[in-house]
Amino acid sequence: MDASIMDGRDLSAGAVSAVRCIANPTKLARLVMEKKFAADMGIPEIPVEKLITERSKKHLEKEKLEKGAHKADCPKNSGTVGAVALDCKGNLAYATSTGGIVNKMVGRVGDSPCIGAGGYADNNVGAVSTTGHGESILKVNLARLALFHVEQGKTVDAAAELALNYMKSKLKGLGGLILVSKTGDWVAKWTSATMPWAAVKNGKLQAGIDLCDTKTMDLH
Numbered sequence: 001m002d003a004s005i006m007d008g009r010d011l012s013a014g015a016v017s018a019v020r021c022i023a024n025p026t027k028l029a030r031l032v033m034e035k036k037f038a039a040d041m042g043i044p045e046i047p048v049e050k051l052i053t054e055r056s057k058k059h060l061e062k063e064k065l066e067k068g069a070h071k072a073d074c075p076k077n078s079g080t081v082g083a084v085a086l087d088c089k090g091n092l093a094y095a096t097s098t099g100g101i102v103n104k105m106v107g108r109v110g111d112s113p114c115i116g117a118g119g120y121a122d123n124n125v126g127a128v129s130t131t132g133h134g135e136s137i138l139k140v141n142l143a144r145l146a147l148f149h150v151e152q153g154k155t156v157d158a159a160a161e162l163a164l165n166y167m168k169s170k171l172k173g174l175g176g177l178i179l180v181s182k183t184g185d186w187v188a189k190w191t192s193a194t195m196p197w198a199a200v201k202n203g204k205l206q207a208g209i210d211l212c213d214t215k216t217m218d219l220h
């Protein structure tokens, strides 16, 4: 598993890659950011079997039969989890963790532990977490690219679209991202088939899988 995390206050960051038997790789990435280490900090390890579901076993078998060892530009969702946050003091952060792509080469390190690709946070601009085809995300530095467009004055919606479309047109790479700007504007956008997402702002929860089926709930 791979994971990375970043604090927008001072751009401090931590990442781990190819870790095994870790239930919450984002916590481990945070300890790296804070220069502490897993064993000393009592990060729990779990048997590898606990991280393997029947569904993912079947998925892997199917991929092996259908595609051989290498799958191109649109990974099926393999448990990538991303979060971005803006607090009341204007601090921004992101975290991304993933099991990678299904049927990946042993030892492959994807985009998720790479700052700028799997995510980015800067209090002066915004925070982004990405998902999708890691090799493409790394080549275009997707998270930083989306924030670059925000810096250039684009809306969060336009910035996300420009960054994702660039990756698609240049590399045929598909994916998605969540972005929150320093002013609290947010967007969830994807070029892959679906991307389950949720957002909370001013006590209102919105969530969906496709844009057309967004659900809204009042948290008060």
Ligand SMILES: NC(=O)C[C@H](N)C(=O)O
Binding pocket: 075, 076, 077, 078, 079, 080, 098, 099, 100, 101, 109, 110, 111, 112, 130, 131, 132, 133, 134, 135, 137
């Ligand atoms: N579904 C994903 O987000 C996979 C991840 N970006 C990787 O390529 O490792």
